[in-house]
Amino acid sequence: MAVKILFLGPLQDLAGAGERMVDGPLDWNGLIEAVGLDVAAKLQSEKVNVACSGRLLPDKSTLAAQDGDEIALLPPVSGG
Amino acid sequence: MAVKILFLGPLQDLAGAGERMVDGPLDWNGLIEAVGLDVAAKLQSEKVNVACSGRLLPDKSTLAAQDGDEIALLPPVSGG
């Protein structure tokens, strides 16, 4: 078991993959370190939302993912 | 040949018929006399429009219908 990180939309290009498995547990600082510099920079902006186990986090810095959880990184949605 | 007067919408109930033929030529005063008291009262209100030969009259008191013309009396349209 591990924590799955999903990179949605344009974040998958920055991450170089749609998802990545990392060892749990994982907090906000652990997430920043795990995603690489490019995604980390985006993640630290207000516009990227974080969901854990299918729930949007009102404050993403409170992240506390356990093994088996799925973390989704959600950039601003497309207009168009 | 004569002038045909058409009573549209609820005016046909007041007139007792959908149309009436009268001798031409017919001006505004002639129309008022030709349509009966009930329709005349409505006609003198601003809300009833008059068309002659398929054209709406900007000022209905300028009516000048000739034999063969059709005069349409157009009450307010239904919302609903």
Place this chain on the structure above:
Amino acid sequence: MIDVRLLEKGFSAGQALARFAKANPGSGGIASFVGKVRPDNDVKALHLTHYEPLTLPGMEELAQAAMSRFALEGVLAWHRVGYLQPAAPIVLVAAAARHRRDSLAAVDYTMDHLKSAAWFWKREKRSDGWHWIEPRGQDHDDLARWN
């Protein structure tokens, strides 16, 4: 593309919209409204009368006005006349545009004008006979939004 019709018989709004979409292949969006005879209030039938020399030309002018006012690629306005059963469609308006807001505003505009400025008179048959439908103040308020 302007498609304006006065219809003596019933029509399928779904089929009309499918054809309208095919006729406007370049549009990003199509907004529409279909109005039906309300199957309530004890209404047995609706009778729609019009004045041929004015009604259809008036609808065509209205469609042209919508084309001029909004950035549209096409507009459709179909209206029934004659006798209608409850739940039958009375009116269908559709607008094809590059941008969503234009198409929705054009349908809103066209419906407001069809309701209170087009030459139709309606009466409905209830259990106690036929009743003319009066102009509604709300419709005139709706129309005034576009002035």
Place this chain on the structure above:
Amino acid sequence: MIDVRLLEKGFSAGQALARFAKANPGSGGIASFVGKVRPDNDVKALHLTHYEPLTLPGMEELAQAAMSRFALEGVLAWHRVGYLQPAAPIVLVAAAARHRRDSLAAVDYTMDHLKSAAWFWKREKRSDGWHWIEPRGQDHDDLARWN
């Protein structure tokens, strides 16, 4: 009646609207909007991605919000995901109501929220490859109208 779907395959807006009308027989009017992949700007294909645990629940909440905010009898919101060809329908929203203005406003409201507050990411394939579609300021302005 709420009918919210995420669709992996193409659909016919005309057929969907015909069924929606049958499912809401008591409504006086049905407004709708269908948005298509624009067949211009050198676009070869559109790819729509979503996040399943949030996207469908979010659309269902949006449909409920439209039902609460406007006097509706039914609302439909269908959205495509996956790969789409130019001119294919992306989104269909419909609202059935007793009164015309409610149905049109509900479609406007639902589309504005689907455009800028629903969990979809789009990219389009042009002759030089895939490009993500950025959020548009206009969409956020449209959304702010409802606050």
